Amino acid sequence: MKKPWRGIPWTGETMTTRTSDPMAKPPQPLLDVRGLGITFSGPGSLVPVVRDVSLTVAAGESVGLVGESGCGKTVTGLALMGLLPFRTSRFDGQILLDGENLLELSERQWRKRRGRRIGMIFQEPMTALDPVFTIGAQIGETLRTHFRIGRSEARERAIEALAQVGIPDPATRHDAYPHELSGGMRQRAMIAMTISCEPALLIADEPTTALDVTVQAQIMDVLGELSARSGMAMLFISHDLGLVSQTCSRIVTMYAGEVVESRAADDVLCRPRHPYTSGLLRSLPSFTPRKGRLPSIPGRVPRPAEFPNGCRFEGRCPHAQQQCSARQQLQPLRDGGFARCWRSEELSLPGVLS
Amino acid sequence: MQNQFLRFLLWRMVQFLPVVAMATLTIFSLIQLVPGDPAATIAGEYATAENIEAIRHSLGLDRPLWEQYGIWLWNAAQGDLSNSLLSGLPVMDEVLRRLPSTLTIAVLALCIAVIVGVPLGVLAATRADTMLDRLVTGIASLGVAVPNFWLGMILVSIFALGFGWFPTTGARPISEDFWGALHHAALPAATLATGGIAEIARQLRSSLIEVLQSQYVRTLRAKGLPNYLILWKHGLRNAALTLLTVIGLVFNHMLGATVATEAVFAISGTGSMIVNAAINKDFPVVQGAVFVLVLIVIVMNLIIDLFYSLLDPRVKKG
Ligand SMILES: Nc1ncnc2c1ncn2[C@@H]1O[C@H](COP(=O)(O)OP(=O)(O)O)[C@@H](O)[C@H]1O
Ligand code: SF4
Ligand SMILES: [Mg+2]
Numbered sequence A: 001m002k003k004p005w006r007g008i009p010w011t012g013e014t015m016t017t018r019t020s021d022p023m024a025k026p027p028q029p030l031l032d033v034r035g036l037g038i039t040f041s042g043p044g045s046l047v048p049v050v051r052d053v054s055l056t057v058a059a060g061e062s063v064g065l066v067g068e069s070g071c072g073k074t075v076t077g078l079a080l081m082g083l084l085p086f087r088t089s090r091f092d093g094q095i096l097l098d099g100e101n102l103l104e105l106s107e108r109q110w111r112k113r114r115g116r117r118i119g120m121i122f123q124e125p126m127t128a129l130d131p132v133f134t135i136g137a138q139i140g141e142t143l144r145t146h147f148r149i150g151r152s153e154a155r156e157r158a159i160e161a162l163a164q165v166g167i168p169d170p171a172t173r174h175d176a177y178p179h180e181l182s183g184g185m186r187q188r189a190m191i192a193m194t195i196s197c198e199p200a201l202l203i204a205d206e207p208t209t210a211l212d213v214t215v216q217a218q219i220m221d222v223l224g225e226l227s228a229r230s231g232m233a234m235l236f237i238s239h240d241l242g243l244v245s246q247t248c249s250r251i252v253t254m255y256a257g258e259v260v261e262s263r264a265a266d267d268v269l270c271r272p273r274h275p276y277t278s279g280l281l282r283s284l285p286s287f288t289p290r291k292g293r294l295p296s297i298p299g300r301v302p303r304p305a306e307f308p309n310g311c312r313f314e315g316r317c318p319h320a321q322q323q324c325s326a327r328q329q330l331q332p333l334r335d336g337g338f339a340r341c342w343r344s345e346e347l348s349l350p351g352v353l354s
Numbered sequence B: 001m002q003n004q005f006l007r008f009l010l011w012r013m014v015q016f017l018p019v020v021a022m023a024t025l026t027i028f029s030l031i032q033l034v035p036g037d038p039a040a041t042i043a044g045e046y047a048t049a050e051n052i053e054a055i056r057h058s059l060g061l062d063r064p065l066w067e068q069y070g071i072w073l074w075n076a077a078q079g080d081l082s083n084s085l086l087s088g089l090p091v092m093d094e095v096l097r098r099l100p101s102t103l104t105i106a107v108l109a110l111c112i113a114v115i116v117g118v119p120l121g122v123l124a125a126t127r128a129d130t131m132l133d134r135l136v137t138g139i140a141s142l143g144v145a146v147p148n149f150w151l152g153m154i155l156v157s158i159f160a161l162g163f164g165w166f167p168t169t170g171a172r173p174i175s176e177d178f179w180g181a182l183h184h185a186a187l188p189a190a191t192l193a194t195g196g197i198a199e200i201a202r203q204l205r206s207s208l209i210e211v212l213q214s215q216y217v218r219t220l221r222a223k224g225l226p227n228y229l230i231l232w233k234h235g236l237r238n239a240a241l242t243l244l245t246v247i248g249l250v251f252n253h254m255l256g257a258t259v260a261t262e263a264v265f266a267i268s269g270t271g272s273m274i275v276n277a278a279i280n281k282d283f284p285v286v287q288g289a290v291f292v293l294v295l296i297v298i299v300m301n302l303i304i305d306l307f308y309s310l311l312d313p314r315v316k317k318g
Helices: A073-081 A107-113 A135-146 A151-164 A183-195 A213-230 A241-247 A265-270 A275-282 B002-033 B038-043 B049-059 B065-077 B091-126 B131-145 B148-162 B178-212 B215-222 B227-264 B270-279 B283-311
Strands: A031-042 A045-057 A062-066 A089-097 A118-121 A201-205 A233-238 A250-255 A258-264
Touching: A031 A073, A045 A062, A045 A073, A045 A089, A045 A233, A062 A073, A062 A241, A073 A089, A073 A118, A073 A201, A073 A233, A118 A183, A135 A151, A135 A183, A151 A183, A183 A213, A201 A213, A213 A233, A213 A241, A233 A241, A241 A250, A241 A265, A241 A275, A250 A265, A250 A275, A258 A265, A258 A275, A265 A275, B002 B065, B002 B283, B038 B049, B065 B283, B091 B131, B091 B178, B091 B227, B091 B270, B091 B283, B131 B178, B148 B178, B148 B227, B178 B227, B215 B227, B227 B270, B227 B283, B270 B283
Parallel strands: A045 A258, A062 A233, A062 A250, A118 A201, A201 A233
Antiparallel strands: A031 A045, A031 A089, A250 A258
């Protein structure tokens, strides 16, 4: 049974995007998540891991989903893919893809869209590919799941996809096994596999976190190029706000299973409206001009069982006051976007750009 | 590539030589512990001490133990398994005469174990933590725990004595009467198979569960691959690596367990041959039979290794 969505009254507006024309509003976003809640049921217990997550991704748009480890980013991404175990997960709200609520689809219907309309790449390229099949076989299999094509055409298109992600000598690599490739090459192969069916939306969950810095930059370039060239929308999940701000026009910040801020990337970098986002920004090494210790946010993300009733950031927030122990709603902001903090308009929080 | 492969094969063979030597040496040493004197047995009840001594000398039993073993090993390396101390007949002939019955039960048992064990393992894994899974796992632990000879007697009393579907004892040569041989081998093979079924089902279940929870299976689901392909193509293909290892171990175990099974079903295979010869301290026969069984185990392991290198691209050849 699904509860009706009880978040903020939905205005039907999409959040501000970094386009030259501020009035440009896509009639219907590609992905429209409304008040998504995810509850895991364990033996004799219900753990609400994610609550009231609302975000939109327009066609061709790149949106960043940031937050520290344990904030529920991966769980949210997996929910959008329908990859959470249905037997032990309960969902609230809606996940609208092309205006169609995915949560109401049968597993069979969902499977048709998975990999085809919406694809996902994961953090660990070393373990995300089946070790006993060649790269090409795994890409070809994906293609043949969604298209009626023969083996030779699948091979051609797989090699084409490998070339698109910048793998040198793609025809040879097509027949290589995952263990024969480096981490960066594997992540490229993983991306090639996911884009081979030309999904409208790509969810990239920390795609570079497991890689070293130079490779990281290359993978970011590949992703940036792909979305620019093919018009593929991207939901880029990362704990690294700096990385996200390079590619994404909008940033959604998650904290302890909730969206706490959702705005255009430039606005977030200049004037964050939620103390958590501000803290995240100030702990970025690349944006801190002075040498010395980075001002990191004290404390850690509470675990789902210990979520406070009021503002979930209260225990770590330098601006906390009495009223903060009341439940916070995602509020529309005057200058566009949303924040989940009753002080967001009055506080002047430091960003990293001016 | 082909050359590399042959080298790989040859290398594996060489690696196993010490195993053969160790196995036969152990058997040789153990037989020395068996009470009795083959020379005295041959000489009969009324023989004089000189008589016995003469026989002992002619059999080479008066030489130091290491020399006896050395001679045996030297001959075995040249394909001569010596003669039985008691009958004087070549051991090789006797082993080859009895081997088919033993292999028939062991191979049939392995087939039964795989044919029954694999679906049970898959079923338990895909229904993990349900009643069905617990049932399969429970029966599997029972199958491992039950002694073979006891189960054999129960099977005989139900299916041979009770229903009369199968013969109670004996064997048919498989070269002459294929179906008759299988008919005779059915009960002993079923007895032998239970442990294997249980082991295969258990190991396949845990290996498959691990595979199905892996990151790459999550990727497969993210691609939109249908469940049956995930299970039967990717799941089983990855779990097959564990399965192969288990099959090898199960087969080795089965060959050993034929000794008890052949006793229960009165089959004159290599197992009963070893038992009789050991009682009479007829060490060339025991060693010869063990030697051949060890060779079979080694060949089986080689075949498994070959399959392994075919199935797992990460195994380096050579
Ligand atoms: N299958 C699960 N069952 C119960 N809790 C889970 C499960 N998966 C994740 N969690 C919990 O959900 C929270 C969010 O996890 P995750 O989405 O992985 O965070 P992130 O990706 O932001 O680091 C964590 O507290 C984690 O312990
Ligand atoms: S509601 Fe209070 S505690 Fe929470 S972020 Fe805002 S100021 Fe900090
Ligand atoms: Mg994560």
